[in-house]
Amino acid sequence: MSDNAASPRASPEAAVKEPASMRLPDETWVSIFRLLGYKTLLHVRRICKRFKDLLEVRHKPRAQLDFDDVFFRQAPPAKLEKKQKYKLHPMLNDVDCARVTPTEAEIMHYKEGSGDETFNGYDYPAAKEFATAPACTSIDIELNESKVGKVSNKRGVTVSQVLVACGKFWEKPIPDSVANRVRRQGGWPRNEKITKLTTMGDHCFFEGWGQPTGLGEGKVRLASHWFGS
Structure with a gap:
């Protein structure tokens, strides 16, 4: 019997x-x-070098192989459509924008068996990505129909810039007359700290953002949904 006959056959799988x-x-x-969506592609990017290259490397002029829009790294376009449509970065809906500060952007994650875990959104690379796709140069922000203000950046407004603006909004001082009224209604002592969020009573839970609305010339309006209770 030959050596070849004696050796076991390699399986088709092998x-x-x-x-x-x-x-x-x-x-x-x-x-x-x-x-696939943004979050799924973040996982796909980690599978192998080939997938990472397909998603990360710019393939222009073959625009169909360009994922800048999906990963919110598409700079403000030189020529805007008359009715430019914008997508909002998913991270802005993951952060609790009712309790965000200029340094803390809480993201809640439920981990089975160990309860909730919280993370600071500012620590993630996504915070440096553009807030919209394509990027806009100006965003008018509203939280629960309150004017937060305008954020501008000629190179494109980022996620962190929107979060910082919201954080500064919540830190603005409350007029004494309003603070005293809230203390009386709540039966709290005079030294009780009253914040903008406190004045909202039970309706103080962030319910996400609506779709960004293009206003022309790279400007966008971004308004939150009504806060829940």
Whole structure:
């Protein structure tokens, strides 16, 4: 009996060096990735170097292989459409924008078996990404129909700039007359600290942002939904 006959046959699975899916052309993978959202693609990017390159490397002039819009790194366009549509960065809905400060942007994550965990959104690279896709140069912000103010950046307004603006809004002092009225209604002592959020009573839970509205010339209006109770 020959050595070849004595040796065990290699299984078909062992003979395949890589999964069939990995032999798909780049264009096919790009078409698949285009069906996925921002958060899913963050995980896809970590699977292998090939996927990371497809998602990270700019492939211009082949614009169909460009994911700048998906990852909110698309700079303000030189030519804007008359009715430019904008997407909002998912992180702005993950942060509790009713309790954000200029240094703390709380993100709640439920971990099975160990309860809730909180993270600071400012610590994540996403905070440096553009707040909208494509990026806008100015955002008028409203929280529960209260004017937060305008954030401007010729290079594109970032997530952190929106969060800082909201944080500064909540830190603005309350008129003494309003603070005293809230203390009386709540039966609190005169030295009780009253904040903007306190004045909202039970309706103090952030319920997310509405869709950003283009105002023309790279300007956007961003308004929150009504706060919940």
